[in-house]
Amino acid sequence: MTRPVRALINTAALRHNLQRAKQAAPGCKVMAVVKANGYGHGLVRVARALQGADAFGVARLGEGIELRDAGFDQPVVLLSGVERAADLAEARGRALDLVVHSEHQLAMLESAPAGPRVRAWLKLDSGMHRLGFPMPSAAACHHRLVSASQAVASVMLITHLADADNPGNARVARQIDAFGDATAGIDAERSVANSGGVLGWPASHADWLRPGIMLYGISPFDIGDGADQGLKPVMTLETRLIAVNRVSKGGRIGYGGTYTCAGDMRVGVAAAGYGDGYPRHAPSGTPVLVDGVRCTLAGRVSMDMITIDLGPLPAAKPGDRVVLWGDGLAAEEIAGCAGTIAYELLCRLPPRVDYVEVRR
Numbered sequence: 001m002t003r004p005v006r007a008l009i010n011t012a013a014l015r016h017n018l019q020r021a022k023q024a025a026p027g028c029k030v031m032a033v034v035k036a037n038g039y040g041h042g043l044v045r046v047a048r049a050l051q052g053a054d055a056f057g058v059a060r061l062g063e064g065i066e067l068r069d070a071g072f073d074q075p076v077v078l079l080s081g082v083e084r085a086a087d088l089a090e091a092r093g094r095a096l097d098l099v100v101h102s103e104h105q106l107a108m109l110e111s112a113p114a115g116p117r118v119r120a121w122l123k124l125d126s127g128m129h130r131l132g133f134p135m136p137s138a139a140a141c142h143h144r145l146v147s148a149s150q151a152v153a154s155v156m157l158i159t160h161l162a163d164a165d166n167p168g169n170a171r172v173a174r175q176i177d178a179f180g181d182a183t184a185g186i187d188a189e190r191s192v193a194n195s196g197g198v199l200g201w202p203a204s205h206a207d208w209l210r211p212g213i214m215l216y217g218i219s220p221f222d223i224g225d226g227a228d229q230g231l232k233p234v235m236t237l238e239t240r241l242i243a244v245n246r247v248s249k250g251g252r253i254g255y256g257g258t259y260t261c262a263g264d265m266r267v268g269v270a271a272a273g274y275g276d277g278y279p280r281h282a283p284s285g286t287p288v289l290v291d292g293v294r295c296t297l298a299g300r301v302s303m304d305m306i307t308i309d310l311g312p313l314p315a316a317k318p319g320d321r322v323v324l325w326g327d328g329l330a331a332e333e334i335a336g337c338a339g340t341i342a343y344e345l346l347c348r349l350p351p352r353v354d355y356v357e358v359r360r
């Protein structure tokens with residue numbers, strides 16, 4: 001069986017983008033963030049291509065276990081730590097690094113029995129107000145973690161930027177400065193920069209970078225795309241035309257008839273819809289590439305199909321390749337049309353999409 005919708009994953013582009021991160025911050029160590037199934041690209045596939053990273057960052061215990069089961073022995077950091085004693089025991093057994101962001105997590109480590117020791121990343125809230133200890137408690141929390149030596153091997157410091165998608169935003173500089181001030185007397189490695197920090201805020205580089213989205217070739221900034229940042233798209237989502245229809249002037253296309261033909265036109269039907277992860281909110285006018293030529297959606301996105309104005313491509317025929325995003329059509333642009341961000345498009349691909357690894 002061949003499935004019509006395929007996500008081509010370009011592993012050479014992954015490696016290129018990792019180099020781009022290293023080049024932006026020479027001398028820094030890189031924790032490649034591969035949470036949410038490698039931002040939808042396949043956790044193990046991505047980690048294999050990114051062997052050159054110094055560590056991996058994941059969101060869930062299960063993702064860390066998957067990496068260990070696949071044989072990766074690099075540091076793997078659980079970016080929200082663990083909540084339950086049983087999960088702590090499992091994380092220690094698997095040598096997974098833990099973020100520690102709450103009194104509950106800190107107390108759990110302090111009262112943990114002797115056993116395998118893990119690296120702890122003390123998370124401080126420098127202004128995002130999501131996870132982390134208040135900054136005035138940095139030194140005291142650091143001391144408590146160092147003292148929990150029956151379970152903790154070493155302690156690093158970590159914080160997260162709320163506005164790094166906007167290079168001009170003064171809140172970023174305030175977060176970086178506040179974190180620096182609060183941790184000034186503490187002898188520990190530090191990590192601040194997500195992709196936006198890596199590319200836009202040298203002051204955030206510190207010891208460890210934590211790039212996510214840029215590794216997949218997507219710009220972290222709210223203007224422009226990955227190519228503007230010297231990145232290469234990793235995922236190309238493609239399908240085929242399965243029908244080409246003539247519709248007369250005044251004809252209305254698809255559910256709700258939201259698109260009315262201004263003249264006689266040729267309408268292509270491509271085998272991909274919101275059931276394949278294509279955003280249902282993409283309106284008429286959203287670009288798609290048919291046989292490499294930029295065309296546009298006409299009518300609503302269905303579960304298994306989209307309808308396309310083939311005006312720019314009179315020769316289009318069933319079987320033609322249709323690119324929904326990726327090589328030649330930035331996912332950032334499609335996300336913008338659909339009122340979301342490329343992060344969401346990428347990590348929402350459902351299991352019925354076929355993955356194919358390519359090296360170009």
Ligand SMILES: *Cc1c(COP(=O)(O)O)cnc(C)c1O
Nearest residue numbers: 033079160194195210211212213
């Ligand atoms: C997801 C995440 C990152 C990576 O962010 P990008 O914007 O994708 O680069 C870094 N740090 C933490 C704590 C994260 O949760």
